[in-house]
Structure formats: C-alpha cells, structure tokens
Amino acid sequence: MRERIALMIKADMGLFHSKKSLAATVSFLVCLMFVPVYGSSYVLDVVNRIGIAVIAALGLNILTGFTGLISLGNAAFMAIGAYSASWLAMRTGINFIFCIPVAGIITAALGMVVGIPSLRLRGLYLAMATLAAHFIVEFLAVHWESVTGGVAGLTISSPTVAGFALDSDRTVYYLIIPTAILSVLFVSNIFRTRVGRAFIAIRDQEMSAAVMGIDVFKYKLISFALSSFFAGVAGALMACQTRIITPENFPISIAIDSLAMIIIGGLCSVIGTIFGAVFLTALPEFLRLATTALAGSFPELIGKLASLKELVFGLLVILFLIFEPHGISAIWQRTKNRF
Amino acid sequence: AADTVKVGGLFDLTGATAEVGKPFLEGVRDAVTWMNNNGGVNGKKIELISVDYGYKTPEAVAAYKKFVEQDKVVMIEGWGSGDTEALKDQVTKDRIPYFSAGFTAHMNNPAKTPYNFFLGASYSDQVRAFLQFVKKDFKEKGKKPKVCFIYPNNGFGKSPIEAGKLYAKEIGIDVVDDQITPPTGFQDATTQLLNMQKQGADYAFIQNTVKWSAIILKDAKKLGLKTKFFLNNYGMTEQLPELAKEAAEGVYGMATTVPYGTNVPGMKKITDMHAKNHPKDSHNLFYVRGWTYALTWGEGLRIADKNKQLNGEGVKKALESMNNFDLGGLVQPVTYSGADHRSSTKSVVYVIKGGKLVKVEDIDVPRKKEWLGL
Amino acid sequence: MALSLNTQLSCHDIRLTFGGVTALDGVSFEVMDGEIFAIIGPNGAGKSSMLNCISGLYRPQQGEIKFDGLTIRDLPPHQRAKRGIARSFQNIALFRELSVIDNIMTGRHLSQRAGVISGGLFWGWAKCDEEHHRAVVEEIIESLGLQDIRRCAVGSLPYGRQKRVELARALAMEPRLLLLDEPMAGMNAAERDDMVGFILEANCRRKITVVMIEHDMGMVMDISDTVCVLDFGKRIALGSPEQIMNDPHVIKAYLGEDDGFF
Amino acid sequence: MDFTFLMQLLINGLVVGSIYALVATGFVIIFKSSSALNLAQGEFLMVGAYICLYLVLQHKVPFIAAFVITMLFSALLGIVIERTTLRPLLGSPVISVIMATLGLASVLRALLQIFFGVDTIPFPEIFPPEPVHIGPVPVSIGYLYSLCCVAVLLTALTAFFKYTKSGLAMRATASSRQTALSMGISVKKVFAMSWCIAAMVSAIGGILLGAIRGGVDMSLANMGLKVLPVVILGGMDSIAGAVLGGLIIGLLENLCGGYLDPLVGGGVKEVVPYIALVLILMVRPSGLLGSRRIERM
Amino acid sequence: MLKVENIQVVYGDSMLVLKGPSLEVPEEGIVALLGANGAGKSTLIKAISGLLASEQGKIISGTVLFRGDNITGMAADDVVRRGIFHVIEGRRVFQELTVEENLAAGGYTRKDRAGFRSDLEFIYDFFPRLAERRRQSAGYLSGGEQQMLAIGRGLMARPQLLLLDEPSLGLAPLLVQEIFSLIRRINTERKTAILLVEQNAAIALSIADHAYVLENGAIAMSGKPEELNASGEVREFYLGISEHGERRGYKAMKEEMRSAFPAHRA
Ligand SMILES: Nc1ncnc2c1ncn2[C@@H]1O[C@H](COP(=O)(O)OP(=O)(O)OP(=O)(O)O)[C@@H](O)[C@H]1O
C-alpha cells in the first residue's frame, strides 16, 4: 500500500509522463545542438529570435497565465533588461555574459516595484498600471540620455566567452538557446512546487489562498519579480543579438505579441508558451517569404499582398481562438494522447 | 543567372511610413523596369527583390540576412532609420552598399559608415539652409530673429537639431524653443504652439512628415500665429495643401527631389512610365524620389560592371567615383567620394501658393569638412 | 467528557458594519480548546461575517479577537493561518483549475519550505520535501474517501464532493481551529452521516477545535458542545444544545414552533 | 497674458478631452455587456471615417446622407463581427476574447488598406475652417460638435443602461452569461446589440476625428490605445466615467504640456495620463466611477 | 406536460453522466427528484432548460418534450420563453446588479407591467429581508439572502413549469418551511407545475405528488411519495431514518469518538 502510494507520487511528480516523451525530448534537444552547423544565418536569426521570445513569453506566462495578473509591461521589462545589461557592460567593463543575470536581477527588482499596485488593483485595471509602466520606461529610455543614450540608443560590442567572440548568429545561438532551455526547465519545476501552486491558488481564489496561509501580496510580488527576471534576461539577450538598442526596439507591440504568444500557445502551459513563441515569430516570417515569392510573379500586387499578410495573420489568430480556445498546447495534448 | 544583377529592396508598405513607402517603391520599381528596357546594366537585367518589412526592425534584419545569403544580392535599397541603424555594422562587414531614404547626416561619413548612402541634402543641411534663409528674410532692424524647432522625439526628429543649434549660434540667430511632439498619433498640437507663441518665435522649422506637419499647421492657423513655418523634405509635398488646406498657404519647405510633373528634362520618362503603369494612382515627389534613387545606383551598377567588379565593394567604389552625375534636374547632381557621402548640400526652397508648390530659390550650404556626419 | 477548560478563541464585543448595514452588533463569545462550537441563526444574521472576522477576511470596526490569549484582530488572514486557523467557505472557494490533489497540497503551503530558487532547481531536499508532503496529503485523501477523484479538476465535481475537498484542504493545514461554514449544505442523509464522521474525527482524533455554522438542527444539537445564536447581528442566546432548544427567543426567531423536520 | 494662457490650456483640454470621451464610450459599451476590452476600437473609428469619406468623395453623397449611411453600415458591421468572431467565442475566457479583438484589428486594418490604400486621404471640410472664440480662446468647430455628441450620448446611454430592459439585459449578461441565459435573456442578441451600438458610436468618433485632423489614414487607429487610460480612469463600466475620464485626461495633458513640457524638454504629455492613472487607481481601484469589484465570501 | 425520454448526456465529449433516465411532470403537478451527490440531478434539469450547452455538455440521445413539442437541445433563452424557468443551484445571483434589478431580470420575458409590479410586491412581502436590501448589490447579500433572491427571480418569471435546484440550500429551518409552503401555494394558486431537486428529502416528499430517485445517472426508483417513504433504501439514504423507524442521531457517534480519543490537550 505505502509503496503503491509512493510510486504514484513519483509518477505524478515527474516532468515526463512516459519514457517515450523523455526520449523524444532528449532527441529534440540533441537536434537543436546541430542547428548552427546546418542552418543559414537567416534561419539562425529566426531561431534566435524564437529563443528570446520563448524566454520573454515564459516570464509573462508566470505572471498572466499562472498568477492571473494580466500584464502589458513585458516590453518595458525587456527594455530594462537590455539597457541595464548594456549599461553595465559598457560602464564597468564586465563581460557581457555576466551582465545578463545581473540585468535579470535588476529587472526583477524593478518588476516588483511595478507589482506594487497589485496590492489593490485587479484584472484590467492592473493591466493598465503595467501599461503605465511601459510608457514610463519608454519616457525614461528617451530622456535619461546619460544612461540610455536617448533616441540614438546604445551600441554594444559583442561579448566574448573564453576567447570566442559571440559576434554572429551562429555563436549567439549557443548563448540564447541553452538559456531558453534552462528557463523552460526552471519554470516547469517551479510549477511542481509550492510556489507555483501558490501562484495558481491566487489566480483562482485570492481570498481562499490567503486563508490557506499564502501571503498573497508577497507572492504577487514574487510572481512579478520572477516574470520580469525572465523578461529582463530576454531583453539582455536581445541586446546581445542585435547589438544596438534604442527605445524603438521595445514598442508596446512586443508586449502585445508576448500576450498573444501565451494565449495562442495556451495560458499556463509551459510547452504551450514554446509553441506560441514559435508560431508568432515564424508566422510573419513565413507570410513575408510567401508574399515576397508571390510578388516576384505579380509585382503589381506587392502593395495588396503586403496587406494580405496582415489579413492572414489576423484571421489565423481569430480562427485559432475560435477553434482551439485553450491554445496550441491543447492540440498538442490531444495528438500526444493519440499515440 | 549570370545575366541578371540582384538588388534587395526593403520597403514599408504596411507599417508606420507606408504612405510614403508605397510611392517610393513604385518609383524604384518603375525605374528598374525602365532601365531594363533601356539596356539594363550593360545588357544585364536588374532583378529587384522587394520585401515589405512593415517598418519593423527585426523583420528587416531577417530579410537582410536572406538577401545576402540566399539571394546573393550586390546591394540593398533600404528604407528607414531603424533598419539602417540596426544594419550599419553588418553591411560594413558584408560589404553591401545600403541606400536609405532617411536623410540623417550621421550616415554620410564614410569613416564610420562606409557602405551607407542616401541621395540629397541631409536633414542637417536642410536646417542650415533654413537658417540661411531666415538670416536673409528677417528684416526688423536691431533684433535677432527667433526660431523654434518642432520635432518628434525619435531619431528622425532629433537628427538635425544639434547641427541646427550650432549653426544658428554661429550666424547669430536665437533658438528660443524646442517643441517636441509625439512620434505618431496625435491630433492636437495646441500646447506646443502656445508655448512657442509665449517665446515669440518668428520662424519655426517642423522636422516631421506631412500628415503630422499638417496637423501642426492647422492648429497654428486656428491660434492665429504669426510665425513663419518651414518644413523638411518629408513635410513639403504635394499632399500638404490637400491636408492642411488654407493653413498650408504661405508655408515654406525644403525639397530634395522635384515635385511630380515639374518641367525638367528628366521628368518625361517618369510621367510616361506613370501613365503606362499607374494611370489611376495620383503620384507625388516620393515616386520621383524612388526614381532618382534607382537611377543613381543603377548608374553605380553600370560603372561597377564596366570595371568588372559587379560586387558590393565594386559598387561602392563605382558610386564613389560619381562626380556631378546629372539626373536631368530631378535631384541635385550627385557627387560621392571615398571620404564624403554627401551627394549634395543644396536644398531647394518651395512655398505653397494657391495650393501648389512653387519654387522660391536654391540654397547651397558650404560643404564643410567638420559638418561631415553632423 | 474530557474537555479542557482553556479558552482557545475569544471574541469580545465585535461590531461590524457595511455602510448602513450592521452585520454584527456587539457579539461576544468564547470557544474552549477542543470543543465543537456551533453558530446558528436566521439568514443574514451575521454568521458568515463572524467567521470572516475570525479568519481575517473582514476587519471589525470594534471589538477584540484573541486566539490562544493573543490578539489577532489586526493580523492579515495568512498570518492567522500560520497560527493555526483553517476554514471552509459557504459558497465553495476551491481553486477551480487545480486538481483535487493540488488543492489539498496548497493546504501544506505553510509546512513546506521550498522557495523560488530551490523550487526551480527541484534538486535534493526540495524534491524530498515535496515527496514527503505529498504522502501526507495522500493520507488525508484516503481518510476522506477522495481516492477516485484525486486527479480530477475540482471545478467540474458535484457540489457535495467539492465541500468534501474543501474540508480536506483545511485539514491538510493541520490547524488547531477549524471554521466550517455550512459544511453539510446540499447533502443527502447518507452523505451527512459521512460528513459528521469526518468532523468528529477531526475534533476527537486530530484534536481540532471546531467552530461551525449549520442549519441542520438535528446535527447541530447532537454534536456541538456549545451553541451560539445570532439574529440581526446580535447574540440572542448562548449555551448548551439543550438550553438553546428550549429558549423561547430562539424558537421564535429561528427554529419555529413546528420541529417536524429534524 | 498668463491668465489667457491658462484659459487656453483649460478650454483646449476640455474640447480635446471630449474626443477621448467619445472614443472611450465605445469601449465602455462593449465592456458593459461582455466584460471584454475591445482592442479593435481604433480600427472601428477608422472604418467609420473611411466609409463616410468614401461616400462623400467617390459618390458625391451629401455629408448628412453619408453620415446616416455610415451609421447604418457600422451597425451592420457590428453585427457581422459579433456573428463571425465573438459568438463562436462565447464560452471562452475573457482574455481570449480580448486577443480575438486584436486579431480583428489586424483584419480590419488589412481590409481598409486593401480597399483604400495607405495614403492619407484628405477629409472634405464639413465644418467651417474658421474657429469660434470662447472668450479669448479659439476652438475648432469640430471639437464643439464632439462636445455636443458626448453630452447627448452620455444622457442617452446612461438612461438606456439604467432604465431599459435591454440595458438591464446587457448588464446581466456581463455579470454572468449562464445565469442571464436562464433568465431568458438572449445572450446573442445582447452581444449583437452592444457591438452594433459600439460600432456606431465609434463611427461618430471617427468621422469627427477625421474632420478635425483634416485627413484619414491608418494612424487614426492609434486613438484606440491612446484612450485606454481614459476608460480605466473613469471606470470601465461607467459611461459617465468615460466622459469624466476623457475630460480629466484632456485637461491634464494640456496643463502638463503647457507648464511641464518646457521644463523637461517635452514628452511629458504622453506619460502624464498614465502616471495620474496609477495614482488615482491606488486610491480608487475601480476608477473614478466604476463599480467596485465584489469580493465576498 | 414535460416528458423526458431516455436522455443521455455527456460532458466534454467523453464523460457519460446521464445514462438514459426518463421522467414526467404532469400539468400542475409537483415532482421531486432525489439522488446522491453527483448522481446527475442538476445535469438532468440543465438538459431540460438548455443550460448544458454553456458547460460543454451535450445531449447525445433521447428527447425532451414540453406540451408535445420537442425542445431537445433548444437554446436556453427560447426554453424560458416557452414557459420553463430554471432556478440554478448555488445562488447564482447577478452580483453587480442590485436586488431589485435581479428581480427585474427574472421578469425579463414578461410583457405585463402591472403584474410585474404586483409580483415584485408579493416577493418583497414574502422575503422582507430582500425588501430591506432592494437597492444593494446582490453580491453583498448573505448566502441565504442570495438563495431567496434566486427563488424570487423564479417567481418573477411566472413560468408554467418551474425547475428548482436545491431551493432550500443554506436556508434557515424556519424559512425552509415557509419556502415549501410557498411552493405549494404557487402550485395551487398559479397552477405552476414544479420539478424539484432537493436534498431535504423529507420535506420534498411531503409536498410532491410524485418522486424519482436518480442514482448514477439512471432512475433507480420512482413512485408516489408514500411508496418511497416506505422504501428501506430511501429511508436510510435520503431520510436518515434508521431501521428502527426513528431519526438517526449523532449523539452516540460523538460519545463513541470522544471516548475513543479521550486525551485532550491540557
Ligand atoms: N461542467 C461539467 N463538466 C464535466 N463534468 C461535470 C460538469 N458538471 C457536472 N459534471 C459531472 O457530472 C456528474 C453529475 O453532476 P451533477 O451536478 O448533475 O450532480 P448532482 O446530482 O446535481 O449533484 P449535487 O447534489 O452535488 O448537486 C458529476 O460526476 C460531475 O462531476
């Protein structure tokens, strides 16, 4: 009896539900290792952007999907991460690689400050406070020229690791993708433990969470901190990838894209976040390639084709929501169950 | 195939600058067709691969990588300041000449950005020309003229301001005020104008695109301001009188390309192509600008090909060998050199009269060395 | 009956108003360690409000609440939970998207230690800790007969089952004081029997003091040690079940003359 | 001089605020029936403006007639959108609905681009270009119209929600769809109606804005985002709140633009609404006039 | 009047909850439906009122006939317009609306203004607590008050068939009696037929003309109240009456437990 229960517990707690899924994951990771060997720098650029999007969206999913606090501040957090890493690297001369986690921590601290209104604000009202944070950060990025370089922004020299310069898509890949994988693992783990459960409890029933002994405000702040940590790291990686950051790199549309990723991927699903990030980063790329190819044959139509791109994008989003309101992760679950 | 020359084109057809991006693209494309019909690049056809990047920098970067790796283009017709800035190191590394339709002065210093080009007087030189005009125009004795700059808070907006302030000081003009508008999406500039009025500015230079300039002018008209307004080469277009209506009357502005249909030798082929390809579209000087860009780098490609150096570096060299290359009056004659990518420092001042753009005068700004990149 | 005479919870002169509505009006009572204390009264009398004051969801405008002799009046709910107060709700307040197990696991929140970083790494002791508490929860699941639904999302369970999960979640906190708001509402006779069993077990075996609100008079009179009657926010009676049953005020305000249904 | 300056700022703030209020009202109507934020609000404005423009320019329809046709068209559009996009999403979480409105925004923008191109189309002068003077302050006539519209809409909509059966049905539906259904309220009809009304209100806003700006183009949609703080400040479920919020933000922007901008070198006007918003929300978590969230066990 | 025939219901494509029960409500009758938690009682009446659709539930076979018309799978609002009103279990009031607005929403499908007013008066008379709170948001009402409001809404609609899901939930004993006499009254005065789901089996059986027992999604027993009252199983599980014919008490159980674990903390 005891053993049975113990076994059951082990099975419940594992990240992988079967040997097969573990094997599949491992082989996928091995394949990922070899992308830079075969992929062109265009492909790598897209994959790198996906990796960054995964980290950022993962952060947002902690806050919005799991804790139920809708945030439009993700772009701002990414900006904070990007600027603080770059500023640190430039000012102190510390290797950029080490500035990335520090930037994450700085962003986490500021994220907590942004989270303070969550003490009193709920739902869309809180979302608006985070939107306010976005515009305030944007204002500072433009005006605090001594740190941010104003509208001209900052240019970062490429970091080096053990003599290797991370100056190409190929090399940056080995920084971004492992970070993304570690982030996925970390977040999956969080949701097997009490911290993750506390987040979900707060989302589902705040008062009853408080009565269970969960310090609601503290955990909301933790959620903000954790979420902005990942966004900050994503921002720092983005700085590393593009090597020039300006206020225009972090428009509100990035925050909205992050939201779209987690909703289309599946709220409170880690795997869904990955799918969402892939989908929303690759889709515009795909649509652009398609319309460019078409425009080659019908040059007169290029204007209309360009609009068509946006039309298809919007339609896909709507259709997705209609036919799979629980996101890609639900489709994934179903296909997985079939095997 | 060996008998084509590939050129990548990044255009904005759906993003924030689509309304100027579209006629520009059409101009470039018609010019390419025209060149191909008229001998091409010494018999080789130019293949323009155009991509709409929606004014989103990451998409521009991705498209650029595809151009270089998969399409193997020899040069790129770029567009805005975001993509240009983001790619400036990359193009230097890859040796890909990169034309942009932004006129920021810091792109014309080959010591820093050897592969970046644009065509026409920089924003800074336009402001200098404006200041020269003010100096001449201001008649009140014993007083210094007061000027104000109105610009949006972004790279494009700020680009000429420092240069402008320095030059104003140099020639004895007071800059009384900066008025900052949002980059996009405002419908009211009253507070900025009221503040400007308080400072008593005699002249104002609006560094903005036509639709936002029109809003500012309308509000100025509503407030009954006496200030004389000047626009840059994205504000002074055929659209201004349509949008700002009476408020546009008497407003001055700079043009780097002649308005569509102007009676200059180079215009005929343009109006012909237009009648053939877009009989219904109404066109403006951005369409002409597209032409001038394509004709210029088309010439570059031709020279490079003649030198048997049809690659990025060769095209750059070819462009830098151009001296007073004349496009039939469509744009000031083009001169590039290895040390200076200012194609011209001359601006043409227009004024709106009876809803039309009327040429006032040419203003040449000295080609000073220390102004390179500023 | 071996009831200790230590006061565990004392409420003194509690007054709670919402705008113009007076929900509680100078209510006082004491709950002994280990007893079953029932609060009854007509609808809207202020019973749930009283529990909310004890668990910290409402803050009374006036009065004193002491737990183990220390005032808890100004503590936020989670700190009261730390002191050992657990509760269930009248309108079920489970975490709808979580499974039954995870709902009950939240009850272990205070006993667990893992933080963000150790949790994220899920290595060594964080893992052991999780396994250990999981085992405790499995035990509670078994003793309340919830095995068959342990992996179900609670949102779609029938009302009666949800009430039971709520009790399990509260028990998982290993509280000293358990507040139950209508634990048997919506159950049939057989299920009521089970529920009474669970409550008595909690009280006797786990030594948990119980304060409960119930409209099932038969059950209240049978199992509680003390009954407090509220009406219009005022305490109208307090005493042993026998005293209450015969109290004319209580009969008039609450029970009715005809006691045919219990 | 300084007093005039203040007066100018105040009056300009009020009239500009009235446009915000008008747009914000569209948000509130949708929110009141479905608890969702319509992020395609800006595109709704654009549709109204473009349709009216198209009728006037291409078909030479007199402005009043064009206005009426635009209203009818918008109503129809509201219904079509409800049918095709919102109704299939009936059971989904609110956040999905919000996301869908974002997709909708893309679709509407793309369609408008395909039909009308990306150029700024000059708006015919439907109001006399000469401003009227309120005291020393010149005000564009378009803004006066918007003030009137706001006043009319405020009373009409408030009465509608408070005293009519349909208004009650809308509020009931927002509160709980399932329970509303069990009352015999047709949730579908309620949604159709609210999208219909919201689209019409937005069209009015779009036409006025187009007329005030003198041209219509894709950037008109930015107004949707711009007005968000207004809606939240007033309280998302209050028409009066939207109006109050609009006026307050209008005033605030102008006062800060007038007095603070010169001090810090511009751009304050853009953030100030947000800073004020957060401060006010900390005191009133559901906006100035929004109904408080019910949290009770 | 209402006839449910072999109805099968699944939730979310897979979970079969109703396994073909049939049931009938005669004109002007009161029918009680008993059953354990999770037996599917609420599901059954949701299937009648059309509210299943909003919970991912589906009727996969069987029919629901109302006065001879097939209303299987009809939209909930249409069902209400035909005269069937469902008082949902668990006090689903419109929290943000005031008490009076809630009642008005109950009368949404009505056309007669005068009757509307008099019914409102009638409800306030019957539930004075609601009258006191008429302008207050319903979300702030106590549990019992919300239940009163939910029932009040059902009365406002003046349906021909009223489906009541656990009306006595959370109501004080005195009020429970009153509510059930009210149900009787509505039944006789207004000729409203009633289908009643109730855990308090004793009182439900006391007013019903006919009763069904649902177990595991199927009808396990049905008959006149007297017949059910006589059944051992019903007595044991639903009425809580022991074999000896008296109400089962918990006193003994408590004594037993207390003596089994005597040592209380000192
Ligand atoms: N929305 C739903 N989705 C999935 N399963 C559901 C849903 N609603 C109910 N169920 C399941 O259907 C079964 C019957 O539920 P139902 O609510 O009809 O029971 P009931 O007899 O009314 O019980 P109670 O007395 O507790 O109200 C239960 O096992 C429940 O888990």
Ligand SMILES: Nc1ncnc2c1ncn2[C@@H]1O[C@H](COP(=O)(O)OP(=O)(O)OP(=O)(O)O)[C@@H](O)[C@H]1O
């Ligand atoms: N947050 C609140 N705001 C306003 N009024 C409230 C609030 N909470 C409770 N009330 C009012 O206080 C009174 C007492 O409510 P309470 O919930 O304590 O009653 P109760 O005794 O639990 O009744 P029931 O048996 O019906 O659950 C009610 O009239 C209710 O309307």
Ligand SMILES: [Mg+2]
């Ligand atoms: Mg209560």
Ligand SMILES: [Mg+2]
């Ligand atoms: Mg039920």
